Amino acid sequence: MTATTAADTVVTAAGRPVIQPWSVRDFHSDDLDQLISVWQDSRTPGAHPVYSLAEIIDACSNGVAVVAAREGRVVGAAACRIYDGRAWMVLLAQDREWRDQGLGSALLAGMEDRLTSQGIRRISALLPASETRVRAFRNSEYRVEEDLHYFERTIPLQPREREPLSQLGGRLLPHGLWEALAGMQREKALIEQRLILPLARTELAKSLGVTPPRSVVLFGPPGTGKTTFAKAVASRLDWPFVEVFPSRLASDPQGLAGALRQIFLEISRLEHAVVFIDEVEEIAAARTGEASSALQGVTNELLKIIPAFREKEGRLLICATNFIRSLDKAFLRHGRFDYVIPIGPPDLDARRAIWNRYIPPAVSPQIDLEALALASERFSPADIEFAARKASQQALERAVQAPQPVPEEQVLTTHAYLQAIEGTRATVTEPVVKDFLEDIERIARV
Template sequence: MTSMRLRDYQPADMDAVLRLWDEVRTEGVEPVYALAEVLASCEKDYAVVAADGDRVLGVAVARAAHDQGWIVFLAVTAPARGSGIAGKLLAALEQRMAPSGLTKLSILVPDEQQQIGALTRAGFADRAHLSYFEREIPVKQRELAVLRDLGGRILPRDLWGSIAGMQTEKELLERRLVLPLADPGLADQFGVQAPRSIVLFGPPGTGKTTFAKAVASRLQWPFVEVFPSRLAHGPQGLAGGLRETFTRIAELDHVIVFIDEVEEIAGQRGGEPPSAMQGVTNELLKIIPAFRDSPGRLLICATNFIRALDAAFLRHGRFDYVIPIGLPDAAAREAIWGRYIPEQAAESIDLALLVARTDGYSPADIEFAARSASQAALEQSVFGVSSVEWAAGPEGALTGPSTADYLAAIDRTRATVSSTEAFEFREDIAALART
């Protein structure tokens, strides 16, 4: 189902919805809403379809009532269950309904329904112990315009779970960030001050941005990335642009603010005459304490070169934690390879060998090697110009790249992080990390 996509319901999908309706009832589940109501909502309200080519794999249908959205039908065909389609349908439905000012999305589930797990994983909670599930829509209507102006967004709910491996980093972020921020009442009971700002540091391409987005996904807070290079071209200049941006951010109830490559605007100050960037660094140092005064927000700064940051920038009181993010471990490398190896070739690939051969590679390095091997396989299938061995089906038809193709691509891919950089990273952990 690599070609699965989500789209709005179309009249031509009616037969597929009817088949899903019949499939649900055949399994002994009687839908809460009548078929006529479901079809009417498909035409007049909100309906999203998951499709693989011309084949409909699932559908989610909802209607609005005041400030609450009600899901009237949610179904995924049996062969596609367990692949996360239900959660994706629910997320797409929420994105379409949130601009109408809705604050909750609810669903009534028959006692016989077997897919309750998909609802709990998607953030719904059983409120009345009557198979009644609801979840809060994280962004209120009044915040949508602000979020749009800032270029922010609500990220899919499943990003945290999609990070395989890296258990040390995940557990640290879960305990230090997510736990106190998700349940401030519990944190307050134990005298824990929820973090307001952190630094993620590590070599290039190690997934710092991915972890920042995953935290926003886990909390279901809006994610706003600040791009200093864009602000620098504004009429107020970089310092003024930063000040105005954070003033607008203060209008949001909850938010994750992310600044990548923060060393560009928070580098070491000094020298005569003072550089123009010193004023920007000073402005950022003023912004952070004001940002930290309000609950429900977290600033995440990422840097590849933590040694380049101004000493005042990293001191206690400005950042709660300074967390290292290193190269992917074996479990993470295996998961990354799994994303890019085609399904039809997967059984013939020595995945353990690829994982071992890419020790010290960043996620971006592995992605490049995987895509390079796939491109070479495509060219071989069309032009027959490759010199490496190819995976073949039972009748000799080419099915995709082989282990040899991937190994050849690995050999052609230079690791982003050198041994010197890896050594310096370990030194930085000892000298600067605060976890």
């Protein structure tokens, strides 16, 4: 351990040595509280720290750290972590009272002495662009590298969450799912404004009196992308996605209601999560006046679970249904769900965008997207995908059967796609559209 000196000597710009009223020594564990206080006092307002407090404490405990002390009180500190023969400066903090008096340079000198004794010759430091206290580094002849970019990403999952998330069958979804949603601009805009914005900008939302949503229902005809939207929301928020399958819980020894209660108890261990229940009408159907049944018991349990789920921030429950009329009225009331959002068949612009997604780039310039969008009215995104793949498969068969090679643009044409559309039955029928529009008027809450 490096011995403590009575005071440090620094050299002024005029070349005269000056005895400073502090001593630089090795960090001791009982310095930690004072070190944290100095770190907090030394932070530049508005500057995002490169290293968290946990990383600083780890560097002090497991790296190389020194403090400057005056009359038993810590007035400055520096700490490094060593990786592959290079020291990374994690902390350089000074008490406000002793700034611009050579304390920073003295701390760097003390750090360099200790690193040199360990054979370390390269020292690097990352500072926020808005940091103003860089004189110590310049005075100590640290070189500024102008042509560097600093990238940072925080993995949105605590180590302690990995096991419960794995047990729940949840996962972090890839980035870009929200951007990859073709068309559906009206629905995307609504969900962006009502769900994502308040959850992504929680503090701003609260300051403006907006309560971030905790639970929502997506309803609409089959195949219109409700599951896709739920996954895209999780991807956009960078939260783990957990899907609850009532049909799988039914075989649990403790029964469906007990299994449902247990799975939400496990979800409560996650700091953030988007929880998705598809076809929620299976466990939240309208209760009858008859004697209590097992299914009614499950509905009752779910009605108890949702208010408890809503008490904790950082989680969002998304329930989806094709038959919103069949849900229990108590299930949809205010206080349980913030919004009841319709997800309908894609409109003309959305169908055009979805078609464009499934047409190979080699033939795309010659395909009349407008004609395909017009011909596929009432097609769901899944219907369009099916018709597009059907056209491609038929084109492949024709190309293979041709007596000589045929260019792609001659076998995969607008006509070929229109034929595939004619051979595809739309999932959404006219009566279904009529019922959906009525449900929007009577039930939607946006």
